[in-house]
Amino acid sequence: MNEKNINLSIDIQGLKLKNPVIAASGTYGFGREYAEYVDLNDWGGISVKGLTLEERIGNPPPRTVETPSGMLNAIGLQNPGVHAFIQNELPFLRRFDTAVIANVAGNTAEEYATMARILDKADIDAIELNLSCPNVKKGCMAFGSTPEGIFQVVKDVRRETRKPLIVKLTPNVTDITEPAIAAQEAGADILSLINTLLGMVIDIHTRKPVLANNTGGLSGPAVRPVAVRMVYQVAQAVSIPVIGMGGITSGKDAIEFILAGASAVMVGTWNFADPACVKKITEEIKAYMIRYDISDLKELVGKVEIY
Amino acid sequence: MNEKNINLSIDIQGLKLKNPVIAASGTYGFGREYAEYVDLNDWGGISVKGLTLEERIGNPPPRTVETPSGMLNAIGLQNPGVHAFIQNELPFLRRFDTAVIANVAGNTAEEYATMARILDKADIDAIELNLSCPNVKKGCMAFGSTPEGIFQVVKDVRRETRKPLIVKLTPNVTDITEPAIAAQEAGADILSLINTLLGMVIDIHTRKPVLANNTGGLSGPAVRPVAVRMVYQVAQAVSIPVIGMGGITSGKDAIEFILAGASAVMVGTWNFADPACVKKITEEIKAYMIRYDISDLKELVGKVEIY
Amino acid sequence: MTKWNSGIVLENKRIRSTDIYIMKVRLKGDVDPSYPGQFVNIRCSKGTDPLLRRPISILRFDPAENIFEIVYEVRGKGTQYLSLLKQGEDLDVLGPLGNRFCLKEEYERIAVVGGGIGIFPLIHLLESLPEKVFADVFFGFRDSDRILWEILPKKDNIKLYISTDDKSFGYGGFITDLFKENTSDKKYDAVYTCGPKPMMKIVAEACMAKDIECFVSLEERMACGIGACLGCACRVQTENDKIGYGHVCKDGPVFNARKVVL
Amino acid sequence: MTKWNSGIVLENKRIRSTDIYIMKVRLKGDVDPSYPGQFVNIRCSKGTDPLLRRPISILRFDPAENIFEIVYEVRGKGTQYLSLLKQGEDLDVLGPLGNRFCLKEEYERIAVVGGGIGIFPLIHLLESLPEKVFADVFFGFRDSDRILWEILPKKDNIKLYISTDDKSFGYGGFITDLFKENTSDKKYDAVYTCGPKPMMKIVAEACMAKDIECFVSLEERMACGIGACLGCACRVQTENDKIGYGHVCKDGPVFNARKVVL
Ligand SMILES: Cc1cc2nc3c(=O)[nH]c(=O)nc-3n(C[C@H](O)[C@H](O)[C@H](O)COP(=O)(O)OP(=O)(O)OC[C@H]3O[C@@H](n4cnc5c(N)ncnc54)[C@H](O)[C@@H]3O)c2cc1C
Ligand SMILES: Cc1cc2nc3c(=O)[nH]c(=O)nc-3n(C[C@H](O)[C@H](O)[C@H](O)COP(=O)(O)OP(=O)(O)OC[C@H]3O[C@@H](n4cnc5c(N)ncnc54)[C@H](O)[C@@H]3O)c2cc1C
Ligand SMILES: Cc1cc2nc3c(=O)[nH]c(=O)nc-3n(C[C@H](O)[C@H](O)[C@H](O)COP(=O)(O)O)c2cc1C
């Protein structure tokens, strides 16, 4: 086994990735910001900042706060809207050899469907439905918390697009397999998880929450054990592929998710600590495969051996 | 304001604490183990290792694994049983000026009730129902995940005891206020939260979970933002007092929970890092009260000012 | 020429008995130059706690030697980590980040108002001031111990006014009062300010009342430091007079006081 | 006399070019003595990552000077943190923890079998061996570089057998084979072993077959280190021949091989 024979590429339901490492939505802007620091070609894919039908200015500051081995964010889906994305951002991203995933969030099932219709005609590789953003008042996580809500939105969206359809799940539920199964039944091609855990930090001196939004979403290494558990549970419960994320910082972490059942992984918060992490992560995955004589990454998916 | 005038004591539904800092169940054994390192009199209270009706030997090893700013445990409620506790452990604990809380877990509602009947006659200050242990196959979290399950167990237990009854909630639910309200309606005097978040760590070299139990409960600073959020939500939803915990390491953290709505706090995992933390935590709380001219801790409970 | 990504600590020393340190770092590689107003974002752990980088203003940059300097106050875990770094150790540093202080060709007389850790980016500005520009500098410190004589610029075209909160040196009281008292009759081409928000607000309002250009350098909690996470939002006036959000790390840290809501 | 809770690093040096370090620490206060087999539990961060203490065996203890020594291999974040500590820095250390190697008055001839980082507690045992007790010592190392000549006991009553995994020194192969080859004809009063589990298992079985007392020193992941969390369980034989759990930090780390399931 040597570097040459190793196959890191994977085709998940038509979403072709040259390697399984994808930038997680909301942590990588539209790629542009990182281009001075990283070769964007290193990524298997980039999931762009969550898009809405119309432009959104987002939540008032403060929007982020650090927590032990993690952070809370309440950006509030600031974005220029789906049309501006297609016009102003997509052409730049398309210059790179990386899959582009459009992450979308809506206030109503109809809005999701409308965006899907628009994006179906755009030069993107997949649509990721954010049914799990905890930082906006309407829609989104409200849908995502019930299997019925998920089923409806996914069904409506499915009608509008033949692009690979990823449904992103919130971890703030009692049983993660229920929304997963609902999404699968409604026609999702792929599931991605986890989005952020709802959290709160209070400033004891001002006696107010640190975030102007009061609560925010917890991400980063702190949540990794919860994410790995949920990816495992979902991979057991559904037959469609899963993209795993939550606190990944290294090839070791990525492989943990892959063994748990993920066909690909997304890296979010860690980009802030180490903008060059994507290269290290893929190199570490390769080294692991060489060490254990594995030529195709697919051989590892879901291969955890439970006690 | 000086040290002398400060009142740290609190009476929560008959549970009298001379200060609001309690050792969390399962992290402090029966107090004995720490007595060589800490003056047990420093604690407002000690919640003992989860008791069952009969002795339990617990789960096979490995039982713990470290995670970023946290740890997973799957001890599996190893304990000598409620009778042995009363006979062999309680007398030692009673030598100290600290409230003793008996934390109990059962396989059936009946078992919970039986233990409550036994403990009602014992020299303890409160009973804490662990309806949220993720590490045993039967009972416990199975009850704790549904409002109906909680209601039934609490109702049955309430009939058997007039001791202050604390119900400990699991955070692994979609809406933490539902079990909280169910417990209140069934007659709980106090709620305590959070227990651990269900998590998993996989060893990429053996390709097995690190814990022989496959999954375990996540605790420590990593979970603090989730815990603060849930304590806030529950304190808003119920009228009975709340004991907050999850990742507390300092007086600052304790005050965060108190501002969120906790009348007292429990400290678990941090004891492992710093066995002498109780003294520091109470000193820091005092220093904060002096700084802000607060004579009675009760003035701070729930005083977070939401945006 | 590339963005900064790593350097080696040449010097890291505490300033007398304060909790303020000055650090000198040599960058690796052929790096972009930096300009007054910009900052670096430094990784402050080997593990995951603290997780996020810490933004620190660039105090000086020597393009010939690829050396930059920062001054920082130890506040929490991140800056404590920095204070423990020894000569020869590696530093993981992103930079130069953010925009610059705008100093127009035609400016002849400026004022600079700084408080606390806000003085550091202003010192970079003052040190690179052309000789023909005169500057009145107003710096406020908590106490006389914290007056950083070591780095205060001494040049003929710079006049220094100092205040201390505890009245232990110079003017006893708010630096904004000292500023107002000494400038009521003066007309600057521009005023530059960095420090606590209430201070900057007073300075900005005084300037706008007299129609003087005022540049404020803001702080906000940051995650990425490069404009990707949209975390470091600050309220700005958009064209149609509505409120929108700018981002301190990318659109700032320096803003025209007229365009930003303090 | 109290339990140990803090000390000052006197010395912390890398052993040649290995990733193994030896550290000397002076304890504060009037502390309990320690005995061979015991360990300390050390806090390895200033923040929350790594969160838990790291257990390390006590290599030596000097009660007159209140100084203890440890030897550790850098494996991950915790031991890396230790390796960066400088002379004069504080160490937050709990100890002495656990039980001791049982060395009965009447013993005259013992064997000691150690592999890798398992040799450190055994060295404490050997250094405190009464002159009248003879010891055959079998130590296995990965390669000749890692043979810690610096701390290997040189005494008349100790005979040293060394193996290396890569055959670069001494016996090339498993230390358990070297042990078996040299002891088939010998009858020890007791055998003490510490190292990888498979190694200890072979030693223990060989001893039990010949009805020799065998003491194994176990490792298990620990959280509290003092018997409170019940995290460090190991399988033990209970009276009625059922399986139960002992706890490495409190009931161990040393167990009679007959009582424990390896
Ligand atoms: C553009 C910019 C330039 C800066 N330049 C300097 C400088 O030259 N010298 C200097 O000493 N400091 C500077 N700071 C402030 C510095 O970033 C914070 O003091 C530092 O991040 C605190 O980190 P910590 O881990 O030590 O403290 P923490 O434990 O993180 O926090 C300690 C205190 O600092 C506050 N804080 C944390 N992060 C930030 C942040 N990003 N901005 C403002 N406050 C924060 C917290 O609310 C808390 O009150 C600058 C900040 C910004 C945004
Ligand atoms: C009673 C006892 C005595 C010990 N004595 C010594 C000694 O004298 N010298 C020495 O170098 N080491 C000793 N160890 C092992 C030492 O505790 C681990 O190497 C250390 O905890 C690793 O920490 P880390 O953060 O550097 O690595 P981590 O990143 O935590 O882990 C690195 C590797 O070590 C393993 N590991 C982590 N914690 C433990 C643990 N508690 N026990 C066993 N393996 C673990 C992990 O699975 C991983 O493979 C002892 C362990 C025990 C239980
Ligand atoms: C600053 C920030 C913004 C985010 N914005 C989005 C978003 O717009 N859409 C989305 O689906 N997820 C969003 N997320 C969630 C991440 O994509 C990811 O699910 C989560 O952070 C867990 O992964 P991590 O621990 O690697 O960051 C955001 C996360 C962060 C930290």
Ligand SMILES: Cc1cc2nc3c(=O)[nH]c(=O)nc-3n(C[C@H](O)[C@H](O)[C@H](O)COP(=O)(O)O)c2cc1C
């Ligand atoms: C090793 C360990 C054992 C625990 N055992 C119990 C238990 O027996 N009963 C219980 O109610 N909670 C148990 N818990 C949960 C804690 O009491 C507490 O709810 C949780 O750890 C969160 O607090 P912390 O972050 O301060 O540790 C245990 C936690 C740990 C780490």
Ligand code: FES
């Ligand atoms: S810190 Fe991320 S956009 Fe400014």
Ligand code: FES
């Ligand atoms: S480590 Fe806690 S009981 Fe042994």
